[in-house]
Amino acid sequence: MAKTSSTAQATKPALLAGGNPQIAKADGDAPVQAYIAAMPGWKSEVGRRLDALIVRTVPGVHKAVKWNSPFYGIEGEGWFLSFHCFAKYVKVAFFRGTSLKPMPPLESKSQDTRYFHIHEGDALDEVQFAAWVKQASELPGEKM
Numbered sequence: 354m355a356k357t358s359s360t361a362q363a364t365k366p367a368l369l370a371g372g373n374p375q376i377a378k379a380d381g382d383a384p385v386q387a388y389i390a391a392m393p394g395w396k397s398e399v400g401r402r403l404d405a406l407i408v409r410t411v412p413g414v415h416k417a418v419k420w421n422s423p424f425y426g427i428e429g430e431g432w433f434l435s436f437h438c439f440a441k442y443v444k445v446a447f448f449r450g451t452s453l454k455p456m457p458p459l460e461s462k463s464q465d466t467r468y469f470h471i472h473e474g475d476a477l478d479e480v481q482f483a484a485w486v487k488q489a490s491e492l493p494g495e496k497m
Contacts (some may be wrong), residue, residue: 357470366391369421373438376418384418392438395473403436404480410486427488431494434486442470444468448495453488 358416366387367375374391376384389400400423407414407425415428419435426432450457450467459468469485471477 358406362397368393372396373421373441375421378417378419380417382416385416385423388421388423389420392443394444399435399471399477402477402479403445403482405445406483407434407486410483412489414490424497426494427490431496433489433492433494442472445471447470447485447489449492450485451490452492453485457485 368391369375372393374388374490376388376391378384385404389397389404391397392400404423411425411427413428415426416422417426420435422435424432424435426434432448434445434447436443445457445468446461447453447457447467447469448463449465450461451465453467455468459470461468469482
């Protein structure tokens with residue numbers, strides 16, 4: 354029985370600093386879903402909601418996991434958004450965020466990127482988030 358327990362633990366992704374899941378770099382929905390499933394506690398529900406809103410807003414969106422974060426983009430045109438777990442929030446990055454109206458609230462060291470943080474218990478304005486996603490998907494993507 355101990356062998357089954359250690360095998361189950363071995364298949365569960367490790368959590369890095371801040372509870373961010375360690376998922377191998379890969380293209381497609383499967384690694385993104387593995388990341389979301391491994392997000393700890395309340396953050397997993399946030400990940401599911403973000404993913405569902407993005408997919409509904411941008412049908413056919415291209416997905417990947419890079420640098421232990423899910424990325425969303427238009428195939429062949431680059432990435433427009435990613436998110437990442439931190440200890441107290443989920444950080445959503447819009448790579449061309451300075452071009453969005455209104456701009457997401459938080460600045461980045463990267464000139465064009467803007468952030469949006471979601472803390473436990475925050476109400477997500479799905480209409481605003483979907484508007485940002487739609488706008489971001491229509492801008493030139495980030496090549497990474």
